[in-house]
Amino acid sequence: MKCTFCEIVKGNLPANVIWENENCLAFTPLEMEVDGHLLVIPKVHYNDVTDIYSVALSEVMNFAKECCNKIKYEHGYTGFNLLNASGKSAQQSVGHFHIHILPRKEEDGIEAWPKLGLGEDIYTSSHNKL
Secondary structure (H helix, E strand, C coil): CCCHHHHHHHCCCCCCEEEECCCEEEECCCCCCCCCCEEEEECCCCCCCCCCCHHHHHHHHHHHHHHHHHHHHHHCCCEEEEECCCCHHHCCCCCCCCEEEEEECCCCCCCCCCCCCCCCCCCCCCCCCC
16 A cells, blocks of 8 residues: 655655655645644654654654744744654554644644543553663
């Protein structure tokens, strides 16, 4: 099955690319959730956060940071939500690792943090180290 984001990287599908570097792309999604919404992707295919190599993840995050700084200084935004869904159970819509950048301003009325309810601490009995 062809990956939509890989096809964008190859130039086979159109996209409104805002910024890119050697390893990453930032482009507007088809459905804008908020003003200035961007998707940041690695140019190499990785399925999700558990699949992407640490070096590539660092490159994507550094690129996302650069994008946020450009948005901040060029458009006056004062905050950002960075969102990632990894895996089908997390509602990942495209099977290519990506981060959503949602630019924010004071009192913009956007509720980007989900109200999930109460969770259980699954870590109290775990003594594993990373």
